[in-house]
Amino acid sequence: MPRLLSAEEMREIESAAMDSGSVTGRALMERAGQGAVAAALSRWPDLASRAHRAVILCGPGNNGGDGFVVARLLAGRGWEVRVLLMGDPAGLPPDARANHDLWAGIGPVEEMTQAVRDKPDLVVDAIFGTGLSRPFEAEGITAALADMAEGEAVRVLALDMPSGWCSDSGRWLGEGITPTRANLTVAFHAAKRGHYLGDAPEACGALAVVEIGLDESEAGVSLVSAPPARRLMKQGGHKYGYGHALILGGGVGKGGAARMAARGALRIGAGLVTLAVPGAALQENAARLDAVMLTRMNDVRDLAEILEDDRLNALCLGPGLGHGGGTRALVHAALEVERPVVLDADAMTSFEEDPEELFDALHLGVVLTPHMGEFARLFPDLAAPLKESPEAGPAYSRLDAARLAAERAGCTILLKGPDTIIANAESAALHGAFYDRAAPWLATAGAGDTLAGFITGLLARDDDPFFAATAATWLHADCARDFGPGLIAEDLPERLPRVLARLA
Ligand SMILES: NC(=O)C1=CN([C@@H]2O[C@H](COP(=O)(O)OP(=O)(O)OC[C@H]3O[C@@H](n4cnc5c(N)ncnc54)[C@H](O)[C@@H]3O)[C@@H](O)[C@H]2O)[C@@H](O)CC1
Ligand SMILES: Nc1ncnc2c1ncn2[C@@H]1O[C@H](COP(=O)(O)OP(=O)(O)O)[C@@H](O)[C@H]1O
Ligand SMILES: [K+]
Incomplete structure (x- = not known):
């Protein structure tokens, strides 16, 4: 790169x-x-x-x-x-x-x-x-x-x-x-x-x-530049050889975000993807899903039981999950099994009152995917200086903020935006959707949910969080660029086959 x-x-x-x-x-x-x-x-x-x-x-x-x-x-x-x-x-x-x-x-x-x-x-x-x-x-x-x-x-x-x-x-x-x-x-x-x-x-x-x-x-x-095709293609083997991603979904009428994440995870090449939703939401989800599998998860006990299957090797929590104690308990249960996890949206925001509670539970296999608003809720002191006018150069940057956050949280942080920063304790990378990679069509509801799914799908295949985060970010922007004007979030996973074929 x-x-x-x-x-x-x-x-x-x-x-x-x-x-x-x-x-x-x-x-x-x-x-x-x-x-x-x-x-x-x-x-x-x-x-x-x-x-x-x-x-x-x-x-x-x-x-x-x-x-x-x-x-x-x-x-x-x-x-x-x-x-x-x-x-x-x-x-x-x-x-x-x-x-x-x-x-x-x-x-x-x-x-x-x-x-x-x-x-x-x-x-x-x-x-x-x-x-x-x-x-x-x-x-x-x-x-x-x-x-x-x-x-x-x-x-x-x-x-x-x-x-x-x-x-x-x-x-x-x-x-x-x-x-x-x-x-x-x-x-x-x-x-x-x-x-x-x-x-x-x-x-x-x-x-x-x-x-x-x-x-x-x-x-x-x-x-961040194009990921190497060899890490994205499939070469023989069984579907379990490409991992099984578990996406947690929200309640009745709130399943769209998790469904898009699940579809993204499957399209990017996870061998299997299962969506876990409360019993009351099973029917509506069943009506909208085919290749993505469905399981019932009413509470944290159900999740613990589901996770006894250790073939479920990458998890995604956040899109449409809802705020509060229930979500916090699910996050703790997901982190306890020490498998690669993407925490997005509500999974982060549910800890805004006490971010330390979250940081204490995180591990190296986690990817946090905040946009600036979510970032400011978890790391208010790191976000605040970005709002003040700098008095001298070189000025504190979003890259500095993301690196410090990664150090504090002890995991990989992906700070979203036209300038997306991926940082962990060892590495930092920047994806700029600018110049000949501008992707303004990504400013659409649900684009972030799809990204979380892309990362989770890659984590199911290859448990390197930094690779998953950088490759997913590049592919996500490429899908948007390939589709162009009129893009909505559902279009992103559907563009992956073309983008992947071009890379091969
Ligand atoms: N570093 C390198 O390898 C090369 C540098 N080159 C050029 O050199 C530039 C860097 O040169 P410099 O380090 O001299 O920096 P600059 O030419 O960017 O500016 C520094 C000068 O401006 C003054 N200054 C800074 N802020 C000011 C302000 N607000 N109002 C008034 N004065 C201010 C400084 O006291 C200093 O005298 C590069 O951007 C590039 O254009 C090129 O010649 C190619 C090679
Ligand atoms: N103008 C833009 N140019 C490039 N990428 C963008 C732009 N606006 C948003 N994005 C990307 O789109 C996604 C939006 O995610 P997010 O803010 O979480 O939205 P949502 O919550 O609606 O899914 C992120 O990956 C972000 O980097
Ligand atoms: K200049």
């Missing part, structure tokens, strides 16, 4: 390469500028066909240095280029200063005033990249960038990050100031976490990652 870096990890990789003598900072900066120009011309071929007008906004650090390189390269293509600098050239770091001086031999460096009134063909935002450490305070500039990226006439190219967004957290560091936007953001060497977190992906527009000659490394967190 591709790696997503923090600013610090990026600086370490860069320093290690420079210390080894394999590359200089100047060379990296030159390649960054070249890569940015190439990415822009490839995205907008009309800009490649003849000379145009550009305004380059350079900041006080190395991001600004990249901007001077871009200015020089565009001028070399015959473009009319204006360069505006924020701050004093004497304060620029050495490589940026050198590129400033090269540009100064070609054209003037103007002071960046509050407003950018020009309407050129291309504006390059090289004000701040990974080094932004304080809130960005220039409303005139940020509003102009946002405006231009919104309109049709001017293309906004951001170097590394649209300025003002924190590249570690994807959060806007400028309370009360209009957030910047770009039409294309070019990241150097690797994408940063902020390209896939929070509201920043939307502000980035499109994302291109350009190679600048640094070696691949294991630093960072994974960006």
Whole structure:
């Protein structure tokens, strides 16, 4: 899986390469500028066909240095280029200063005033990249960038990050100031976490990652990519070889969520799936189910009895289960048998008065699948800082919150959203439903129930919670993308055969 870096990890990789003598900072900066120009011309071929007008906004650090390189390269293509600098050239770091001086031999460096009134063909935002450490305070500039990226006439190219967004957290560091936007953001060497977190992906527009000659490394967190087909296909054997998932369902008239989870678990390849519901709800469920089996479970004693069959090797509790003491007792019984368990929705919310009671009972085989609301009920102190405006970068992120939660809970956490984070004590990964993987159709009732079913089905086949959570998340988004507009949650399991066939 591709790696997503923090600013610090990026600086370490860069320093290690420079210390080894394999590359200089100047060379990296030159390649960054070249890569940015190439990415822009490839995205907008009309800009490649003849000379145009550009305004380059350079900041006080190395991001600004990249901007001077871009200015020089565009001028070399015959473009009319204006360069505006924020701050004093004497304060620029050495490589940026050198590129400033090269540009100064070609054209003037103007002071960046509050407003950018020009309407050129291309504006390059090289004000701040990974080094932004304080809130960005220039409303005139940020509003102009946002405006231009919104309109049709001017293309906004951001170097590394649209300025003002924190590249570690994807959060806007400028309370009360209009957030910047770009039409294309070019990241150097690797994408940063902020390209896939929070509201920043939307502000980035499109994302291109350009190679600048640094070696691949294991630093960072994974960006979830397609799961390996070999772990998803069936190769002979008996249905019990693919596990038997048990999904607990709700009472009369409340069975839809669990039925969708059950169907998801079966479609993703669990050998067998059984839905356990109260006696009163058996009939209505029987009328809606065929391949999914049904069993009666009126209370926790029934559940304990059902679980005596140890072929039931993955459990799902939550969708439509109802809040309260009854659900808490079921969760305890499910956790006691120490089998892989997905706890979703009501199974988590039932512990909001005393999350510690839940944490004490969790084990490594558990996957908790909260959306932000549910997360805040179980981990209020970890969620609260995400609601306050950050005062400095790098800011606390959803990734930080999910990792801390996983540590506290001692299991795998899957924090849902367009940016979904999967974390446990050993690993963390981020799935971004952005750019060419946008899946806005997942914002529909029951999408989460289906995801819980996908995870449970994979856990029945392969008891690795981190794999199950990441693979299910990728497949879930792929099903939504494959279906497209008009998606409702029931469609998700029905798209799995196509998505799986494409992977094979
Ligand atoms: N690390 C690397 O390997 C490479 C970095 N490159 C570029 O260098 C950038 C990082 O450079 P820097 O670390 O110099 O960081 P930046 O250029 O992003 O900004 C840092 C500068 O801005 C100042 N600053 C931070 N917040 C401010 C605020 N709110 N108002 C005013 N000033 C503020 C800092 O004091 C510092 O002088 C990357 O984003 C990328 O564009 C590229 O040249 C390629 C290689
Ligand atoms: N705009 C979006 N883009 C991508 N994925 C989304 C979006 N909105 C929601 N999702 C995904 O859809 C699912 C919704 O789950 P959840 O909030 O639990 O809904 P429900 O309770 O209705 O099932 C999650 O997997 C979430 O990551
Ligand atoms: K920038």
